[in-house]
């Protein structure tokens with residue numbers, strides 16, 4: 001029977017980051033990671049892959065290469081977690097017991113909740129930056145686009161990287177301008193939300209940007225059906241559910257509905273909705289003190305991003321080191337999250353904020369402005385920071401850099 005002092009579920013951003021940190025804390029031989037996938041993807045670059053600014057291949061690396069050396073990789077899928085007996089059962093039927101557990105299972109995409117998907121992706125002129133199978137279809141659709149409606153959606157659920165549904169829209173606008181096709185295009189955004197973005201400072205800038213670029217924004221509408229053979233998309237008005245609208249598209253970018261991982265949902269570790277039920281300050285589970293969590297699978301009330309995982313990893317590392325010493329956790333996560341809004345092929349507006357939706361900006365310049373420096377950060381610096389800093393447990397978010405850059409003023 002397999003037993004580990006520290007068992008990590010999921011080998012995505014949060015799982016690999018924490019396994020590197022736990023190796024440092026207790027030695028590689030005490031740590032195991034359960035992850036079925038042979039390839040680990042750097043998802044944030046898919047925004048640029050969908051717009052033809054980066055290739056897909058370098059966004060993936062073999063899981064075997066990014067697993068911290070000496071840490072046990074259990075190449076299987078978690079089927080059931082039983083925290084009363086400290087046992088995890090995997091798909092191949094084996095049982096693994098643990099002393100401490102870190103849950104980092106991410107969230108699930110639900111294309112199937114939209115009528116006509118995922119089969120609709122077999123047809124041209126429809127894509128989605130949210131999955132490895134569909135991201136290159138976005139770039140094909142963009143290159144194929146001759147005119148008419150270019151339509152972008154944001155679903156009626158929580159999602160990861162809340163800015164990504166808009167980033168591809170701004171890149172589309174820039175691409176069509178560059179190729180002389182913008183005059184024949186209507187760019188239309190449908191979002192379930194009542195706002196363009198949750199943080200007022202950045203929302204004000206985004207409203208300016210959509211006005212200036214002649215982009216139509218429809219709030220409180222979501223995609224319910226795609227008839228891909230006819231290139232038609234059906235939207236529902238969330239404030240008046242009887243009202244639906246059918247739109248013909250020349251190009252459609254779908255952000256799928258998302259939800260909690262099914263392995264957590266309905267089990268003893270979930271909250272009433274299905275997310276991992278954590279203390280929002282310490283990242284320790286509310287009912288099982290030897291269970292912890294990080295990232296998109298959790299109910300931490302902040303936006304789900306890799307940047308949030310980075311900040312959470314530093315706090316969780318500290319929390320676990322205290323729990324191991326039978327001391328009280330003493331570091332609090334402030335909800336830090338970040339969203340680099342790509343607004344063209346050479347500009348980004350870098351939104352950074354906390355649990356209270358207050359901006360927490362790393363750089364001592366107004367980050368509500370579109371900047372070239374921030375595009376360079378997103379496209380060329382962040383991937384290195386991810387593979388060599390975050391995944392090795394060496395990057396705990398920009399907090400220390402922020403304090404330095406503000407010379408102790410903030």
Ligand code: FAD
Nearest residue numbers: 010012013014043044077078105106161295296305306307
């Ligand atoms: P993931 O990295 O998704 O990892 C979850 C892991 O769990 C996966 O490896 C999966 O295989 C595994 N798993 C699932 N089920 C099981 C099971 N039953 N058993 C075992 N393993 C399982 N973030 C930013 O900070 N900035 C950005 O600019 C940005 N842009 C993005 C753009 C796009 C298009 C997308 C899709 C995401 C973007 N993100 C961005 C979000 C970021 O990628 C995620 O928030 C981050 O990867 C979350 O990490 P995680 O470990 O919680 O989940």
Ligand code: UQ1
Nearest residue numbers: 044306307310338362382386390398
């Ligand atoms: C970040 O730390 C991070 O994780 C590595 C991201 O994911 C790709 C980000 O997009 C951002 C913006 C950050 C925050 C980092 C800085 C330097 C502001």
